[in-house]
Structure formats: C-alpha cells, structure tokens
Amino acid sequence: MTSTNNLFPQFLERRIKTDGAEIYLRTGGSGPPLLLLHGYPQTHACWHKLVPELAQHFTLVVPDLRGYGDSRGPGAEAGPEAYTKRAMASDCVAVMKSLGHDRWSVVSHDRGARVGYRMALDHPERVHRLAVLDIVTTLDAWTDLTKENAIGRFHWAFLARPAPFPETMIGHDPIFFVDYLLAQWTRSKDLSAFDPRALALYRHHFCKPSVIAATCADYRAGADLDPALDAIDLEAGRKITAPTLSLWGTERKHGFVNEPLESWRPWCPNVRGEPIDCGHFLAEEAPEATIQALLPFLLEDRTN
C-alpha cells in the first residue's frame, strides 16, 4: 500500500542520510544519471508513467524531497531555514554523490523544479542538463502582482502563514485538501489523471503531520528566503549554465508576467521550451507528450 514497488518495478529502494535529513529514493535503469524531482503535494510516485521509457536511457534516481513522502526532514522546530531550496538541493547533491555520481541531468516539477534550478545555480559543475516543468522562478512568481496570479497561487500565501495556522486547517481533513488541489490543478478538474495507486500514496503521505509541517515550511522558505537567494544571484549576474528546457501546461491559469520562457531567459543563456497540452501535472496528465519533449533534449549531446 505505501510502497511504490508496483509503480517502479525492479527499482531498488534506498535511504541515504544527508546533513539534516534522511532521503528515501528509488533507483533503476541504466545509462548516465538522471535525477527526477517531484513537487507539491506529491512524492516521487508522480514520475511513474515516465520511468519505463526514461530507464532505457538513464540510471534514474527518484527521491522524495526532505520532509515529503518517505523522506525525513527537520521538524517544525527547525523553521523555514531548514526548507530552503538550497538545503533541499544540498540533500540531492549528497544523495547523488553517495550513489557515486559526479554529474547528472535533472528533470523536475513544481517545488522539485525550484530545487532543480537552485541546484543548477549552487552546483553548476554537477548539473549537466536541467528540465523545469510548469514553473517560473520564485522571484518572478512573487513579483507577478496580477489578480490572476494572486488567486492562482493562493496557496503560496496560505501555506506561508506562520505555524501552526495552515497546518491546523489542513490537518482537519488532509485528504480533502490534497484531492482538491490535485483536481483543481489538472485540466479536467478531477482526479482522473492520477493512477489510483499513486493517488493512494499522495493521500497516505499527506496525512502525516510531519509531511504537512514540512510542506508548509517549504512554502514559508519560498515566501522569503528562496526569493532572497534568487535576488542575490540575479544581482550578481549568476547564470544557470546547464542547457535548460522549460515545459509548461497550456491549461495553466496562473497569471504569468510573461510566458515561462521569458522568466527563464535572464537566468539561462541556453534555454528553450514549449507548452504541453494539459494542466499542471505534465508527467501524469500528458506523459507521452512530456517524454517526447524531454528525450530529444536529454539525449541531445549523445546524438551529436
């Protein structure tokens, strides 16, 4: 019930201690290393539809972010400092090094994509190629002051309220909350895009008070510390040197300042991207189109 054995057949299960966390992950496939990072309110299970194809080309490392899913993270007493994207990226670097990888590509979604681009900024020597699914930078998300953005990203402000306010409100009925958000962010506005086994896992993990607290801490860091890190990098002219692919769902109602590519251009000298015909959950709503967009990008330097 709480394992992804049936979603990731023949993948190994690992737990790796990092500075401040214990990361649960699955690994499988063969080829150069590729790290897959999930978003909110999910776990590594969100990649299960892409994994059979990706595993033919890559050695996949598919973790739960600190505090999410089966990974453990610092408790509520640690505060949002423990959930900066820098700290979460640092976990992933430690995990990859511990698995013997020096350099890898990253495919990342939602909160995981914020970890992914932070990793590319903080550890440029580690990140070969970076794919960010359905996000603009954290700084841009906060400086987009349209009404559409305020409403579309209501949860950014809600989850960032001081503890224990959002934790308490969500905690009364976590399954309602996770189901509502998942449905609301799909194109079909229901749960049909999600495999029942994956959905059962999202619900299972989201019912844990430690997960609710950690995910709120993730957003608290996202309201303050993360955009401050972005601002420092922007000021310093620091760039994401890895070739970057930005994919986004066409159904997205958030009011971007501009198209996602325009958010990435100041950060990435080498960025390209395209919309995928779906809602927020590209890997689950449109797995085939997502694979078709990802593979040529990920395999590019091997075919040259």
Add this chain to the structure above:
Amino acid sequence: MLGKAASADAKGTNNVKQIMSSADMLFPGFVERRFETSGAEIFALVGGSGPPLLLLHGYPQTHLMWNAVAPQLALHYSVVTADLRGYGRSSCPPTDLEHKPYSKRAMAHDMIEIMSELGHERFVILGHDRGARVGYRLALEHPQRVDRLALLDIIPTINYWQVGNQTTRLKMFHWAFLAQPAPLPESLIRSDPAGWVDGRLGRGAGSRTLDVFHPAALDEYRRFMSDPDRLHATCEDHRAGARIDVEHDTLDQAEGRLIRCPTIVLWGNKGPLGDLPDVLGIWRPWCVQVEGQAVESGHFIAEENPHATLAALLPFLSQDNGSAR
C-alpha cells in the same frame, strides 16, 4: 443554530433571545428590525435621533462591531446598523455562478431598500472592510441617496488587486483563499470556524490579540461563522470581490463615474494599509472630494481605537454640505 432565521425552531429562537439580551446592553435604546428586501431578509438595530446614519460592518463580523462607537453616534444620529446579507442574523440568498447575489451592488441594494422603508431618503454611510465596499458601491450607484461617506481601512477592490505587493499579499492571503472555488475555503474553515474567526480578528488587530473585541460580539462572530450557509455566503462575498465587484469597478473607471458626496477615509497605521505610501492618492481618482488620515490602530479601527475614530469622524459627519436632510 443562530441565523437560520427562516427555519428557527423554539430552541433556536431562545438562543437568539439570549444573545440579544447581552447584545442589547451594547446598543442601549436600540430596537431590533427585520426587513424583507427584494433579495434577502436583513437584520438591523435602529436607535438614536438626528439625521440618518447607516453603519456597515466587515468580515468576519456583524453589526456588533460598532458597539464601541454606536452609543456615542446615537446621540447625534438616527443610527441604522445592519447585518449584510450572508452575515450575522441576515439571510443567505442562494448564489449563482457569477456570485451576483453577493456582489457589493446587490448588498448595496439591500441597504437602499431598508433605508427607504425606514423613510430615509438621504443618509450618511459609515462602513468598515466589506461594509465599506458596499458603502462606496452604493455611493457610486445611488449618488442621490448619500450625503456623506466614511470608509474605514479599505482601498477600492480593483486597486487592492493592483497595488498589492508581496507583503500585502501575505497579510491579506484570505482574499485569495476565500475566493477559491467552493468548497475549498468552506471545508477548511468548517472544521474550526471559531478558530478561523479568532485568527482573522487576532491577526488583524494591532495588538495581535482578541483583547479589543467585546466578548458578546466575539461570541456572535464565532457563532454565525459556524453556520454552513453563512460560512458559504461569506466566501461568496469574497468570490464576488475577485470577479464581479472588480468588473463593476472597472466599468466605473472606464466611464469616469465618481463618488460625488464628501468622503473620508481612515486607516489603521498598523493595519494592512499601514505600509501603503499614499492611501488618499489611491482614493482621489474615485472621489470628487476626499480627505482622511491614519489612526493609531490595526485593521479594526472602530473597536481598537473608538476614541480616535470618533474624533476623526464626528467633525466630518457634522459638516453641513448644504443638502436637505
């Protein structure tokens, strides 16, 4: 449960009377009235003597929020303090997909009707928060009815959505939260309505505590929010605020419609507008004549600092703008 006015059983009626007895003490000499408007049943307390003055409360409150200033105002005015539709002891008309029944236009129309029924052709409005939005909408759409307009701690709805910065957005997260499609906010609040009300009030007050709120008022705020119909209605008020109210504001701006009566805006220096550099500058394009100032307070000016509120309001309200009353 309180507020199920249309279907109150004997027990429910008793509850209302109990609350009334403690609430009555807050509004000495006021009498309870109910009005059938074309769209709702509106509850109001009426008292005092002098020119008519309509008091409109905000979220998540009722007419009881005026308890610290109403007795003083009643010395000079015929005070009408109503519960907006969906709030307190007023009814909750069914909503629609556009949230039209909870537009500020519809809420203003209730007030036009009850003031007509009371024989008040022209009146002064003092509104706070959501009630202030009803107040400025009423002044825009029924200029012949409003002598003077006093607004507490708001900027126009469309400007709120435009000027909000990240800090404002975090402080005012409930705007976006309550505007989410049903049943998200309803379901989250329903598990602890009193906790939600206390949170909004405590966070909004300058002291960050509930100390300034009268216990009987606090009790009623918590109680009405525990009614699922009222909880839903108050979310609908905010859904309207994210859509149809903004459309109405947009149209007024496009057509150059102005608030023609003299207007005063007061805001709390420790409230959500406290950080804005030029509150009056935001109001000026909307008003023929506007004045105002910050008050030493959080968001709940009339309860936190009734003395300063009255000191700023009374001179403004007593100015004669030459119209027959």
